[in-house]
Amino acid sequence: MPAQPAEIEKTVISFSGKTKRYLKFIELPLSQRKFCQRCQQLLLPDDWEKHHEHRVVGDISITQLRRPSQLLYPLENKKTNAQYLFADRSCQFLVDLLPTLGFTRVLCVGTPRLHELIRLKASDDKKSNIKSLLLDIDFRYSQFYMEDSFCHYNMFNHHFFDGKAALEVCRTFLQEDKGEGVIMVTDPPFGGLVEPLAVTFKKLIAMWKEGQSEGSSHKELPIFWIFPYFFESRIRQFFPSFCMLDYQRFHRTFICVDEAMKYGCMLEVDYDNHALYKHGKTGRKQSPVRIFTNIPPNKIILPSEEGYRFCPLCQRYISLENQHCEHCNSCTSKDGRKWNHCFFCKKCVKPSWIHCSICGHCALPDHSCGGPKDGCFICGELDHKRSTCPKITTSKKVNRAVRKQKQRKSNKMKMGITKGQSMNHTSVTRKKNRRERAHQYLCS
Secondary structure (H helix, E strand, O other): OOOOHHHHHOOOOOHHHHHHHHHHHHHOOHHHOEEEOOOOEEEOHHHOHHHOOOOEEOOOOHHHHOOHHHOOOOOOOOOOOEEEEEOHHHHHHHHHHHHHOOOOEEEEEOOHHHHHHHHHHHHHOOOOOOEEEEEEOOHHHHHOOOOOOEEEEEOOOOEEOOOHHHHHHHHHHHHHHHHOOEEEEEOOOOOOOHHHHHHHHHHHHHHHHOOOOHHHOOOOOOEEEEEEHHHHHHHHHHOOOOEEOOOOOOOEEEEEHHHHHHHOOOOEEEHHHOOOOOOOOOOOOOOOEEEEEOOOHHHOOOOHHHOOEEEOOOOEEEOOOOOEEOOOOEEOOOOOOOOEEEOOOOEEEOOOOEEEOOOOEEEOOOOOOOOOOOOOOOOOOOOOOHHHOOOHHHHHHHHHHHHHHHHHHHHHHHHOOOOOOOOOHHHHHHHHHHHHHHHHHHHO
């Protein structure tokens, strides 16, 4: 298995020395450029002895150094031991789209693949003047980038791990050319809460606004926020100017660590080949990934070769299956299917839903009408929520007691003596005392 985060922390070089180390590494001949898969570290000749028992990959080319996401294993994933990154074709869609919108700088927050492709295009195409700065929680990327192109960053609390130096790098990048021509593209973990992310993004927006003139205070930092479509109401709660694009072919790749370790290379499976997230009507679940943005949707042209068309009434590009509803006066579909208008609910709903006369709204045919609708999930009462339930204290006590009982059993198992080992003096004494007390009781 790949090294755990704490184990990797001990081997990764500090931020201050990474630039010199990287420059030394690229000056080495190809045969001496090595990468330790266990420690996830680029190795200089002085490091070889320490890693001679590890799995080491040699002949690391400049092309590989430009694509670190294909060298690095995911740090961890408790449930599936896997990680999802943008597929190259999804990144390519953004790389082609952003220059057409007039952007020359991209702040990549948690989007390492996009950062890679932008830099690759800039190095291969002399006409390309687009630049990018990566802010990411994965500290290992510091091995592959200079200080002005990567900052070790936590997007959930707006923390720069390398202090004021990294903060100033980000500030300079956002405020260059008085803040013109920059866009933020972010791909947070789908399990993350919207509220702390929104707070962080507003701090980045405030940092960008510091470089604006007084007459430009009404402007907004352009943002692409990639997130599931069912978070639309939460995102718009914090950013009312945002809208959701109908681009439904935003793919990610599935990084399987077990297979990677087995074959000694990264194995990436597109959502098209993933049983759970397979894209299209044949999959069990269609991709929920969408782009939320404050850029006017009529300016964002979606590819016609993929079936997108412009709706003159909504003034935006929509998918082929998304039909304009004359009653809602909008193209209402959000999941790639044609939605149906319910005249009782006065809105469009998913095609699999039907109107329930008992509940008074549309739901799945096999839904339960007897359950609490807006009430408490603990006791079922409708006059309060779970957080204020009077029984929550009792519930917590029960859960705490169960956890303590399990902990005691676990401790007993750990302290147990294996078969064939002699008992210690304390254990023998306790058993002897119990036998004597039992004998006295039987004889009395």
